[in-house]
Amino acid sequence: MNDRARDEELDRRDGLRLTPRVRTIALSLLCSAVLVALPAFAGAPIIVGTTDTMTLALFVLSLNLLVGYAGMISMGHAAFLATGGYVAGLVSKYLGVSMLVAMPAGVLAATLLALVIGFFSIRVTHAYFIMLTLAFGQLVYTIFWKWSSVTGGDDGLIGFAPPQLLEGNVAYYYFTLLVVGVCVFALYRLCRSPFGRMLAAIRDNPDRATSIGVNVRAMKLSAFVIAGLFAAVAGALEAFFHRGMFVNSAHVITSADALVILLLGGRRWFAGPIAGAILYKVLFITIPHFTVYWLFYLGLVILAVALFMPEGVAGVGQLLKRRLADGTPRA
Amino acid sequence: MIQLQIVSGLVSAAILFLVASGLTLIFGVCHILNLAHGAFFMLAGFLAFTIASRFADSAAGFWLALAFAPLALAALGALVEVALFRRLYRADILLQVLPTIAIVYLIGDAVRFFWGLEPLRVRTPAGLDAPIAIFGALFPAYYAVIIAVAAAVAGGIWWIVFRTDWGLLIRAIAQDRDMAAALGADVGRIFTSVFALGIWLAGVGGVLSSPIGGANLGTDMDIVVEAFAVVVVGGLGSVGGSAVAAILIGMLKGFGILVYPQFALAFVFALMALILVVRPTGLFGAKE
Numbered sequence: 001m002n003d004r005a006r007d008e009e010l011d012r013r014d015g016l017r018l019t020p021r022v023r024t025i026a027l028s029l030l031c032s033a034v035l036v037a038l039p040a041f042a043g044a045p046i047i048v049g050t051t052d053t054m055t056l057a058l059f060v061l062s063l064n065l066l067v068g069y070a071g072m073i074s075m076g077h078a079a080f081l082a083t084g085g086y087v088a089g090l091v092s093k094y095l096g097v098s099m100l101v102a103m104p105a106g107v108l109a110a111t112l113l114a115l116v117i118g119f120f121s122i123r124v125t126h127a128y129f130i131m132l133t134l135a136f137g138q139l140v141y142t143i144f145w146k147w148s149s150v151t152g153g154d155d156g157l158i159g160f161a162p163p164q165l166l167e168g169n170v171a172y173y174y175f176t177l178l179v180v181g182v183c184v185f186a187l188y189r190l191c192r193s194p195f196g197r198m199l200a201a202i203r204d205n206p207d208r209a210t211s212i213g214v215n216v217r218a219m220k221l222s223a224f225v226i227a228g229l230f231a232a233v234a235g236a237l238e239a240f241f242h243r244g245m246f247v248n249s250a251h252v253i254t255s256a257d258a259l260v261i262l263l264l265g266g267r268r269w270f271a272g273p274i275a276g277a278i279l280y281k282v283l284f285i286t287i288p289h290f291t292v293y294w295l296f297y298l299g300l301v302i303l304a305v306a307l308f309m310p311e312g313v314a315g316v317g318q319l320l321k322r323r324l325a326d327g328t329p330r331a
Numbered sequence: 332m333i334q335l336q337i338v339s340g341l342v343s344a345a346i347l348f349l350v351a352s353g354l355t356l357i358f359g360v361c362h363i364l365n366l367a368h369g370a371f372f373m374l375a376g377f378l379a380f381t382i383a384s385r386f387a388d389s390a391a392g393f394w395l396a397l398a399f400a401p402l403a404l405a406a407l408g409a410l411v412e413v414a415l416f417r418r419l420y421r422a423d424i425l426l427q428v429l430p431t432i433a434i435v436y437l438i439g440d441a442v443r444f445f446w447g448l449e450p451l452r453v454r455t456p457a458g459l460d461a462p463i464a465i466f467g468a469l470f471p472a473y474y475a476v477i478i479a480v481a482a483a484v485a486g487g488i489w490w491i492v493f494r495t496d497w498g499l500l501i502r503a504i505a506q507d508r509d510m511a512a513a514l515g516a517d518v519g520r521i522f523t524s525v526f527a528l529g530i531w532l533a534g535v536g537g538v539l540s541s542p543i544g545g546a547n548l549g550t551d552m553d554i555v556v557e558a559f560a561v562v563v564v565g566g567l568g569s570v571g572g573s574a575v576a577a578i579l580i581g582m583l584k585g586f587g588i589l590v591y592p593q594f595a596l597a598f599v600f601a602l603m604a605l606i607l608v609v610r611p612t613g614l615f616g617a618k619e
Contacts, residue, residue: 073425120604124611126424127364127567131559132607138556139600146594252552256366256432263429293444299436306430307418 035177039170051173051241053281054180055234060261060273061187062230067259068267069196070223071203072122075130075255076137077231079117082250083110084232085239086144086151092160092240099162103236107229113140114228115221122220125206134252141250156246160239176237183230184274190226191270199223260298263305266314275313334468336585342474342543344581345481349536350554351561351573352488353529359568360505360525363416363427367434369555371408371530374438375400375537376546380451393456393542397480401534408530412523420522435551442548450548453541477539484535485574491528492570501525505568557596560603566616575614 039047059081066072088106092099117136124132144151151157166172190196201209202216210216239245248254257280265276283301287294309315354368378400379393386392411434419427455473462469492498500521503511512518536554544550561580565572580599587595606613 067425073428075428120608124607127358127362128563128607128611130364130424130428131563132604134556134559135563135600135603135607139597139604142594142597142600146597252556256435259425259429260432263425267425293440295436296440296444299433299440302433302436303415303430306422306426306433307415310422310426 032181039173044169047169047173049281049285051169051176052238053277054176055237055241056261056281057274057277058180058183058237059231059234060258060265060277061184061270062227062234063258064262064267064270064273065187065191065199065223065227065230067262068272069191069203070199070220072125072220072223073130073259074121074133074224074227075252075259076117076133076135076140077227077258078250078252078254079137079140080110080114080228080231081235081238081254082140082144082245082247083113084235085245085249086157086235088236089157089160089239089245090150093157099160099166099240102160103233103240106236106239107232110232110235111225111229114225114232118221118224118228122217122224134255137250137252137255141247141252144250145247151247154247156244157239158244161243162240166240172241176241179233179237183233187230188270195219195222260302262312263302263310264312266312268311269314269318272312272314279313334466336589337582338465338468338470338474340582340585341578342477342581343584344577345477346536346540346554347557347561347581348481348574348577349484349532349539351558351565351577352485352570353532353536354555354558355562355565355568355570355573356488356501356525356532357529358562359570360501361412361416361420361522363419364424364431365529366428366431366555367438367551368529368533368558369551369553370435370438371404371533372537372540372554373546373548373551374442375404375534376453376541376544376550377442377446377451378403378534379538379541380446380453380546383453390457393454397535397538400538401531404534404537405527405531409523409527411530412526416526417519417522439548439551446546448548451546453545455542473542477543480535480539484532485570488532488570497521497524557599560599563603563613564606566613569613569615572613572615 035050038050042050059077062080063074063077066074066077084106086106087109088099088102091097091105092102095102097105117133121129121132121136145153148154161167162172162175166175198209198214198219201212201214202219206216235245235249238249261276261280262273263276264279265274266272283298284294287297291297305312311318350368350372354365357363357365357368379396382396382400383392386395415430416427419430455471456476459471459473459476461472463472463475464470465475490498492501500511500516503514504516504518504521508518557580561573561576563576564579565574565576580602583598583602584595587598591598
């Protein structure tokens with residue numbers, strides 16, 4: 001709330017007369033316009049890369065509902081990404097139904113899984129929550145990996161495809177844009193709703209939240225299930241885009257990478273995960289051009305961010321804005 | 332048949348204990364959840380390969396590796412603590428966990444750079460590949476060495492923590508960091524030494540397990556996740572709990588393979604989840 005008042009104050013001083021709300025709408029429209037127009041002037045690699053970036057951004061945004069808003073650091077979020085993708089793929093492959101039926105089935109399965117895992121995990125906090133979600137995540141990973149007669153094991157699950165209409169890269173790009181757009185809007189409204197504010201209250205002081213009548217467990221479980229649901233949407237989109245689901249998608253490294261992206265982008269800002277996903281994809285695509293040891297450089301980037309810019313690129317943006325606005329640096 | 336499961340269960344318990352006790356010490360004292368613990372373990376395996384292969388034909392190579400590789404890692408651990416984690420003790424938990432992931436990436440690529448992608452075989456120390464009888468079944472004598480070293484280390488840690496001044500300081504700081512500091516304990520130095528000790532333990536585990544599993548990329552995350560299971564079951568911060576839990580989980584793995592070979596690891600995670608639900612602080616953990 002304070003931030004908003006401050007932003008409005010800054011806007012007045014700048015003479016922009018733009019409220020944050022108008023600015024957000026303008027920025028979203030601009031981004032949407034660029035994304036809608038992109039296939040007109042970009043080649044296939046960019047279309048493919050942007051499709052991947054959008055699903056990645058959705059995955060990290062769903063995680064940020066837990067990490068940034070509710071203060072619950074999950075190391076097992078990949079379980080829902082993978083379940084969404086695998087179940088959608090399995091349903092499509094073995095029941096022969098269309099993608100538009102298989103995807104909701106995958107999302108439903110992952111949501112139920114999130115309900116079960118969440119039921120156990122939210123009982124503990126801090127380091128215990130990290131380890132419990134990590135254990136559940138690796139349990140799910142082990143099942144997808146070892147149950148190879150069903151999931152394909154190391155070779156991955158293949159043998160399903162999007163419907164003919166969406167087979168082309170550009171068509172699937174627009175489909176992804178539509179689905180991710182709707183999900184991002186839903187998540188944005190959710191974070192701005194009383195529900196989102198209650199999560200923040202729990203994050204900042206669980207005891208006080210309890211004492212003012214917030215049902216902490218119910219709120220945390222809801223956040224966990226909703227986060228799982230949106231992660232599953234990302235997983236289902238990814239599965240049909242690549243016409244396969246692979247076991248790495250469930251690995252703890254996938255969960256860890258999502259946290260890294262969150263850190264890069266900035267977790268205290270709704271669009272932080274989007275900025276992080278773009279930055280990560282750009283690093284991911286450029287660094288391998290001059291070295292195969294790209295994880296080494298990613299490691300250095302993580303250390304630099306953790307030590308020197310803990311609020312991510314969003315934090316740097318805020319800092320610059322404030323410096324420009326009133327000439328005084330702020331920590 | 333049963334003996335085979337018991338002894339192989341004990342061997343994996345020994346390795347798990349070495350890794351998990353370091354993890355739990357570092358968490359109990361420094362409050363850092365060190366996801367990179369397995370990376371140090373993996374690095375120890377590769378160092379063991381290099382040192383042992385320098386002395387290919389003598390038995391001394393492996394023992395030199397066991398003596399020096401963990402020490403080198405302990406020095407590296409101390410360096411990491413001073414240069415990195417010391418700046419993060421007051422940061423929130425995400426900012427403490429992510430740098431440990433960064434170290435996983437850094438060590439992983441360093442190993443790829445210096446040792447390549449292929450798994451490397453570390454030879455069983457000469458004279459110890461002959462089979463001996465344990466409980467009436469035949470095992471490589473080397474298995475007995477692993478169990479003995481782990482037991483000796485467990486005794487050593489107990490002695491350090493409960494019988495030395497250093498241990499007294501470690502326990503005081505684990506209990507109340509600020510009070511210990513106010514009473515004049517050099518918290519920074521203790522943190523560095525505990526970090527070094529914890530990484531040394533991972534190093535011993537890595538060197539000891541290398542003749543069995545070889546030096547492989549990918550063991551870094553596998554071992555740390557299993558060690559988490561041990562730490563959670565035993566109770567975060569409790570070294571004794573880690574010892575009991577390591578035996579429990581080692582046995583569970585050993586016998587789980589009999590029942591359901593593909594999902595032996597799933598039993599471990601299921602046990603961990605069960606413990607966290609019925610007793611969130613683990614078997615021997617203090618209240619959160």
